[in-house]
Amino acid sequence: KQEVTQIPAALSVPEGENLVLNCSFTDSAIYNLQWFRQDPGKGLTSLLLIQSSQREQTSGRLNASLDKSSGRSTLYIAASQPGDSATYLCASTNTGNQFYFGTGTSLTVIP
Amino acid sequence: GAVVSQHPSRVICKSGTSVKIECRSLDFQATTMFWYRQFPKQSLMLMATSNEGSKATYEQGVEKDKFLINHASLTLSTLTVTSAHPEDSSFYICSARDSRQGVVTPLHFGNGTRLTVT
Numbered sequence: 001k002q003e004v005t006q007i008p009a010a011l012s013v014p015e016g017e018n019l020v021l022n023c024s025f026t027d028s029a030i031y032n033l034q035w036f037r038q039d040p041g042k043g044l045t046s047l048l049l050i051q052s053s054q055r056e057q058t059s060g061r062l063n064a065s066l067d068k069s070s071g072r073s074t075l076y077i078a079a080s081q082p083g084d085s086a087t088y089l090c091a092s093t094n095t096g097n098q099f100y101f102g103t104g105t106s107l108t109v110i111p
Numbered sequence: 112g113a114v115v116s117q118h119p120s121r122v123i124c125k126s127g128t129s130v131k132i133e134c135r136s137l138d139f140q141a142t143t144m145f146w147y148r149q150f151p152k153q154s155l156m157l158m159a160t161s162n163e164g165s166k167a168t169y170e171q172g173v174e175k176d177k178f179l180i181n182h183a184s185l186t187l188s189t190l191t192v193t194s195a196h197p198e199d200s201s202f203y204i205c206s207a208r209d210s211r212q213g214v215v216t217p218l219h220f221g222n223g224t225r226l227t228v229t
Contacts, residue, residue, distance in 0.1 A: 093218075
């Protein structure tokens with residue numbers, strides 16, 4: 001069974017700083033990897049999806065990379081803002097249907 | 112973009128009662144939907160895969176008789192928590208993917224249902 005781990009579990013940074021969130025997975029046979037954002041008590045918002053054939057995806061200040069061979073993905077957030085404060089989750093799809101979620105990184109951007 | 116609507120967003124019920132949660136795909140068809148459960152400060156745990164027109168597939172350790180899933184149409188799946196107990200209190204989230212586009216498309220999530228059993 002796929003195991004997905006995220007490091008660090010929590011992160012606090014001053015506003016304006018660039019940061020990297022890490023996601024590792026044990027089974028490299030994935031279809032895709034998706035990054036989500038979750039605000040307290042809310043559902044999930046999809047941020048970026050990287051297909052297994054891709055190396056990275058970008059959306060605004062966000063850049064996600066994927067290295068299947070090493071079982072790693074990173075989410076880079078540029079020029080962080082207080083509104084970026086949330087929990088970030090990564091999830092991999094192995095079978096085409098089921099997602100395996102990471103443990104999440106709780107990000108706090110300090111004004 | 113694709114939208115998944117989940118209702119209700121919050122529900123409080125007494126022990127022993129049943130609660131139904133609805134998950135609708137608003138602008139796409141979904142032959143498969145997924146139900147997750149999230150405890151405080153923990154990640155999402157897949158409970159079951161809901162299949163349109165057939166029985167749901169439950170993950171190990173999830174009681175199928177307690178968490179009844181019905182996927183009667185291509186846009187609606189329901190999760191019924193039967194004879195709820197306080198330990199069933201949790202955040203339940205559904206998700207779906209556009210069936211016509213397959214695994215290359217993002218999985219979309221509902222906003223979740225906060226269930227509190229008193």
